[in-house]
Amino acid sequence: MQADSIDSNALRSGALTRALARFVADTQWSDLPAAVRNEAKRSLVNYFAVALAGANDPTVDKAVNAYQRFRADTHASIVGRSERTDMLNAAALNAMSANVYDFDDTHIPTIIHPTAPVAAALFALAESQPMSGETFLLAFVLGVEVECRIGNAVSPEHYQRGWHITSTCGVFGAAAAVAKALALDEQKTVWALGNASVQTGGLVETLGTMSKSISVGNAARNGLLSALLAEEGFSGPDAPLEGERGFLRVTASQPDWSAITSDLGHAWELLKNTYKPYPCGVVLNPVIDACLDLRRDARWSLDDIEQIELTGHPLLRERTDRPGVRTGRESQVSAQHAVAVVLARGKADLEAFSDAAVADPSLRALAGKLRFIDDASWPVESAQVTIVLRSGERVAHRVHAARGSLAAPLANVELADKLHQLAAYGRSAIDAHALIDRLWKFETAQDAGAVMHLARARI
Amino acid sequence: MQADSIDSNALRSGALTRALARFVADTQWSDLPAAVRNEAKRSLVNYFAVALAGANDPTVDKAVNAYQRFRADTHASIVGRSERTDMLNAAALNAMSANVYDFDDTHIPTIIHPTAPVAAALFALAESQPMSGETFLLAFVLGVEVECRIGNAVSPEHYQRGWHITSTCGVFGAAAAVAKALALDEQKTVWALGNASVQTGGLVETLGTMSKSISVGNAARNGLLSALLAEEGFSGPDAPLEGERGFLRVTASQPDWSAITSDLGHAWELLKNTYKPYPCGVVLNPVIDACLDLRRDARWSLDDIEQIELTGHPLLRERTDRPGVRTGRESQVSAQHAVAVVLARGKADLEAFSDAAVADPSLRALAGKLRFIDDASWPVESAQVTIVLRSGERVAHRVHAARGSLAAPLANVELADKLHQLAAYGRSAIDAHALIDRLWKFETAQDAGAVMHLARARI
Numbered sequence: 001m002q003a004d005s006i007d008s009n010a011l012r013s014g015a016l017t018r019a020l021a022r023f024v025a026d027t028q029w030s031d032l033p034a035a036v037r038n039e040a041k042r043s044l045v046n047y048f049a050v051a052l053a054g055a056n057d058p059t060v061d062k063a064v065n066a067y068q069r070f071r072a073d074t075h076a077s078i079v080g081r082s083e084r085t086d087m088l089n090a091a092a093l094n095a096m097s098a099n100v101y102d103f104d105d106t107h108i109p110t111i112i113h114p115t116a117p118v119a120a121a122l123f124a125l126a127e128s129q130p131m132s133g134e135t136f137l138l139a140f141v142l143g144v145e146v147e148c149r150i151g152n153a154v155s156p157e158h159y160q161r162g163w164h165i166t167s168t169c170g171v172f173g174a175a176a177a178v179a180k181a182l183a184l185d186e187q188k189t190v191w192a193l194g195n196a197s198v199q200t201g202g203l204v205e206t207l208g209t210m211s212k213s214i215s216v217g218n219a220a221r222n223g224l225l226s227a228l229l230a231e232e233g234f235s236g237p238d239a240p241l242e243g244e245r246g247f248l249r250v251t252a253s254q255p256d257w258s259a260i261t262s263d264l265g266h267a268w269e270l271l272k273n274t275y276k277p278y279p280c281g282v283v284l285n286p287v288i289d290a291c292l293d294l295r296r297d298a299r300w301s302l303d304d305i306e307q308i309e310l311t312g313h314p315l316l317r318e319r320t321d322r323p324g325v326r327t328g329r330e331s332q333v334s335a336q337h338a339v340a341v342v343l344a345r346g347k348a349d350l351e352a353f354s355d356a357a358v359a360d361p362s363l364r365a366l367a368g369k370l371r372f373i374d375d376a377s378w379p380v381e382s383a384q385v386t387i388v389l390r391s392g393e394r395v396a397h398r399v400h401a402a403r404g405s406l407a408a409p410l411a412n413v414e415l416a417d418k419l420h421q422l423a424a425y426g427r428s429a430i431d432a433h434a435l436i437d438r439l440w441k442f443e444t445a446q447d448a449g450a451v452m453h454l455a456r457a458r459i
Numbered sequence: 460m461q462a463d464s465i466d467s468n469a470l471r472s473g474a475l476t477r478a479l480a481r482f483v484a485d486t487q488w489s490d491l492p493a494a495v496r497n498e499a500k501r502s503l504v505n506y507f508a509v510a511l512a513g514a515n516d517p518t519v520d521k522a523v524n525a526y527q528r529f530r531a532d533t534h535a536s537i538v539g540r541s542e543r544t545d546m547l548n549a550a551a552l553n554a555m556s557a558n559v560y561d562f563d564d565t566h567i568p569t570i571i572h573p574t575a576p577v578a579a580a581l582f583a584l585a586e587s588q589p590m591s592g593e594t595f596l597l598a599f600v601l602g603v604e605v606e607c608r609i610g611n612a613v614s615p616e617h618y619q620r621g622w623h624i625t626s627t628c629g630v631f632g633a634a635a636a637v638a639k640a641l642a643l644d645e646q647k648t649v650w651a652l653g654n655a656s657v658q659t660g661g662l663v664e665t666l667g668t669m670s671k672s673i674s675v676g677n678a679a680r681n682g683l684l685s686a687l688l689a690e691e692g693f694s695g696p697d698a699p700l701e702g703e704r705g706f707l708r709v710t711a712s713q714p715d716w717s718a719i720t721s722d723l724g725h726a727w728e729l730l731k732n733t734y735k736p737y738p739c740g741v742v743l744n745p746v747i748d749a750c751l752d753l754r755r756d757a758r759w760s761l762d763d764i765e766q767i768e769l770t771g772h773p774l775l776r777e778r779t780d781r782p783g784v785r786t787g788r789e790s791q792v793s794a795q796h797a798v799a800v801v802l803a804r805g806k807a808d809l810e811a812f813s814d815a816a817v818a819d820p821s822l823r824a825l826a827g828k829l830r831f832i833d834d835a836s837w838p839v840e841s842a843q844v845t846i847v848l849r850s851g852e853r854v855a856h857r858v859h860a861a862r863g864s865l866a867a868p869l870a871n872v873e874l875a876d877k878l879h880q881l882a883a884y885g886r887s888a889i890d891a892h893a894l895i896d897r898l899w900k901f902e903t904a905q906d907a908g909a910v911m912h913l914a915r916a917r918i
Contacts, residue, residue, distance in 0.1 A: 059693075062688070062691050062692060062693045063688070063693070065691055066684070066687055066688050066691050066693065069531065069687075070529075070531040070545055070546070070547050071531055072528065072529040072530055072531050086529055087529070088529050161704075161709055162703070162704030162705070162708065162709035163709065164657070167657065191670075194665060194668065194670045195669075195670050195673055197662055197664070197665065197670065198623070198626065198660050198661050198662055198665050198670050198671065198673050198674035198677075199660050199673060199674065199677060200660050201657055201658050201659050201660040202657050203656055203657055203699070203704055203705060203706065203709060204704035205656070205696050205698065205699060205702040205703065205704040205705040205706075205709075206653060206656065206657050206695060206696050206699065208696075209653065209694055209695050209696045210688075210693045210694050210695065211650075211653045211654050211656065211657050211693070211694070211695035211696060211699070212657065214654055214657050214658060214685075214688070214693075215657035215658065218657075218658060218681075222677075225525070226673075228525055228528075229521070229522070229525050229669075229673070232521050232524055232525050233521060234518070234521045234522065234525065234669045234670070234673075235668055235669050235670070236665055236668045236669065236670035237664050237665050237667075237668045237670060239664065240662070240664060240665065240670070243664040244621070244664065245620075245621030245662055245663035245664040246621070246662060246664040247662065247664075249621065250620055250621035250622065250662060250664075
C-alpha cells in the first residue's frame with residue numbers, strides 16, 4: 001500500500017494493521033535478502049553478548065527472585081544463569097538482561113533497541129516447541145520489521161514525549177515474531193497485534209532505575225503472550241494501530257501512516273541496526289574513539305594536561321554535559337567522565353562506566369578540565385577532542401563517523417570479541433566459542449532452542 | 460499539600476508521588492469514616508456479583524486456558540470457577556471476570572471501574588498470606604483512592620485521547636493497595652508506584668473485543684507484581700507520576716496536579732462510586748428506568764406504538780444512537796435496542812443485552828420506531844421516553860436521576876439481589892447467601908482470603 005492511498009476509510013477499516021499482518025503471515029525465508037539474513041545473525045551475536053553481561057546485574061538478580069516465585073515449569077533457560085524457568089518468565093528476564101546496561105543494539109531512526117524483546121520471546125518459545133534456525137531467523141526479521149516500522153510511524157514525538165520506545169514498540173515486535181513462529185494466519189496475526197496494543201508501556205522517566213527493566217521484560221513476555229492468546233482465538237479490534245483510539249494516534253499526535261507499509265518487503269529496518277562498541281550513550285561514541293586514538297599516540301602524560309576541549313554539534317553538549325556524576329549508570333551519559341576515564345585508562349568497557357570508576361578521585365580531577373565548544377555545522381555522529389598541554393601545545397583528534405555507526409559498522413570479529421569480553425564480565429563460564437560458532441551458522445540449525453543450552457550457565 | 464504550593468521544584472523532586480505514598484503508608488483503619496468503610500463493602504458485594512456473571516464468558520474461558528499453562532501453584536481461587544491458580548493469574552483472571560460485561564462499578568468523575576483491579580489483586584494476595592478483613596478493607600480504600608485521584612488528574616483528556624482509564628489507572632490502585640497490605644514503608648510504596656508506572660496500558664480502541672480484558676487483568680496482576688517487586692527492593696524513579704517524563708504528563712497535556720493531593724485523607728473518592736442496575740452504558744440508565752416505568756403502567760400494547768421519542772442531552776444521542784446493532788456487546792450502548800427490549804420484555808438483565816436478544820426480529824422492528832430529541836438544557840443523568848400511540852395519544856415518563864446514580868444509589872438489598880441474580884446467571888452454584896453475609900461483616904473477618912472459598916465454584 002502506498003502512502004498516497006491511505007485515506008480515512010482505510011484507517012478506519014484497519015487496512016494498515018492488516019497489511020502488516022499479511023506481510024508477516026506471507027513472507028518466506030526465500031524473500032529475505034542475504035544482507036538481511038546476515039544482519040539477523042549479527043544482531044543475535046550482539047544480543048547474547050549483552051545478555052551475558054547483564055545476567056548477574058543486581059536488577060536482574062532481584063527480578064529473578066521475584067519472578068521465579070511464579071514459574072510454571074522449567075522448560076526455558078536464562079542466559080548466563082543456571083536457574084531454569086517457564087517460557088513467559090524466560091522471555092521477560094532475558095530481555096531485561098540484554099538491555100539492563102543499554103549496551104544492546106540501536107535502530108538508528110528510532111533509537112529502539114530492537115533485538116532484546118524479539119529474540120528473548122522467540123528463544124523462550126523455541127525451547128518449548130520445535131523450531132528450526134531458519135524459522136527463528138525469519139520470525140526475528142519480521143518482528144524487528146514490525147517493531148521498527150511502528151516506531152518510525154510515531155517518531156520522534158513518541159520518545160520525546162516520554163515513552164520508552166523499546167518497550168512500547170517492542171511488544172508489537174515480539175507479538176509479530178511469535179505469531180510468525182507459530183504460523184498464525186493473517187487474521188490471528190491482527191489479533192496478536194491487538195492483544196499487544198493493550199500491553200504497551202514504559203516511561204523515559206524510569207531510565208537509570210530498576211523499573212525500566214520491567215517494561216523491557218514485559219515487551220518480550222507480553223508480546224509472546226499476545227500471540228499465544230491469538231492462537232487460542234482471543235480476538236481484538238480491526239485497527240489496533242491506526243484506529244481512532246489505536247496505538248499510533250494515542251501515542252503520537254501526527255503519526256506517519258506511510259511508515260507502516262511503504263516499501264514493505266523491499267526496505268528492511270534491520271539494515272539500519274547498529275551495535276555499540278562502548279557501554280554508554282551512542283552520542284559519546286565518536287568522543288571515545290577520539291580519546292582512544294589520542295591515547296594510542298600519546299607523547300604526553302595525564303599530568304601535562306591543562307584543558308580538554310570537546311567540539312561537536314550542540315546536541316552533544318545538551319545530552320552529555322554532566323559533571324560530577326555519582327553512579328556508573330549516570331556516567332554512561334557524561335562526556336566529562338567518558339573523556340577522563342578513556343584518556344586515563346585507554347579502555348571504554350563496563351568497568352570504565354561502573355560505580356567504582358565514578359568514585360576514582362583522579363578521574364574526577366581530569367573530568368573537571370573538560371569544556372564544550374558548540375558547532376552546529378558538525379554532524380551529530382562526529383566529534384573532536386583537543387588536549388591543551390601545559391606547554392601550550394595542542395593535540396587534536398577528529399572522528400567523522402564513530403565505530404559502531406552505520407557508516408563504520410562493527411565487523412563480525414568485533415561482535416564476536418564483544419561476546420567473549422562480556423561473557424567474561426558476566427562470569428557465567430559459558431563456552432563462548434561454541435555459542436558464537438553456532439550463531440554464525442544459525443540458519444542451518446535444526447533446533448533453534450538448543451542455542452540456549454550453550455548460553456546458560458553450567459553449575 | 461495544597462494546590463497553590465505545587466511548584467516546578469516540587470514536581471521535579473517527586474513531592475506528589477511521595478505525599479501519596481506517605482498517605483498510603485500512614486493511614487490507619489481508625490482514620491476511615493464509617494461511610495467509607497461501608498462503601499468499601501458495597502463495592503465488594505458488587506464486585507462478586509459481576510465477577511460471578513463474567514466468570515464463564517467465552518473471553519474468560521479462553522484467558523483461563525491460556526493463563527493456566529503458566530500457573531506456578533494452586534494457592535488462589537478464580538471467582539465462579541473450579542480451577543485453582545497462582546496469585547498473579549488469579550489477580551488477572553478475576554479482574555477480567557469482574558469487568559468483562561462492563562457491569563462493574565463506576566467512579567463518576569473519571570468513569571474508572573475502580574474495584575476490579577484493586578479487589579482482584581488483594582484477594583489473590585489474601586489467599587497466600589494472612590490478612591484480616593480490616594486490613595483488606597483499609598488497603599482497598601487506599602488503592603481506590605490512589606487510582607481515582609490519578610484518574611482525576613488526567614481526566615477528561617486521558618480517556619478522550621484513547622486510554623482505557625480503568626486499565627491505565629487501575630495498575631496504580633492495585634500497586635498501592637498491595638503495598639499497604641504488605642505494610643511497605645513510604646519509600647517502597649514510591650517504588651511500587653514507579654514499578655506500576657511502566658506497566659500502564661489499555662486502549663479504548665479495544666472496547667467490545669477480547670483484547671480489552673487483557674489490560675484490565677494486567678492492571679490487577681501488574682499492580683500486585685509492582686508491589687511484590689518493591690518489597691524485594693526493586694527501585695524506581697522519584698517522580699513516576701509528576702516527573703517530566705512521568706505518567707501524568709505523558710498521558711495528559713495539562714495534568715491537574717492538585718487532584719493528587721488536595722484534601723487527601725478528608726475527601727474520599729470511594730464515596731463517588733456507583734453501581735449499575737443494568738448491564739449497559741450508564742448513560743442509558745435513565746432511559747431504561749423510564750421504559751420500565753412506562754411498561755409497569757401500560758394500558759397499551761406493543762402493536763399500538765407508532766413512534767417512540769427519546770428526549771435528553773445531545774450527549775445521550777451522540778453516545779447511544781446505534782440502530783441495527785449486531786452483537787450483544789454493541790447493544791449495551793444502543794438506545795434503540797435498550798428501549799425496544801425493555802418495553803417488550805420489562806427487564807434489563809444480561810439476557811436482554813445478549814446476542815440472542817439482538818437477533819430477535821420483533822425487537823428490531825420496535826427499535827426502528829425510536830427518534831431522538833436533543834435538549835441541551837437537560838442534565839445528562841436525566842431522560843424522557845414518550846410513546847406515541849397509533850391513536851395519537853402520547854404517554855411519557857421522565858427520569859431526573861437514574862437508579863444507581865449518586866443521587867439515587869442502589870440500596871444494599873438491591874446490591875445483594877444483583878449478586879443473587881448474577882450468580883444464577885453465571886451458573887457457578889455458589890452459596891450466595893453465605894457470601895453476601897460474610898461481605899457485610901467483612902471488617903470482622905480474621906481471614907480475608909477465606910471469602911474466596913465461598914466465591915469459587917464447587918464441583
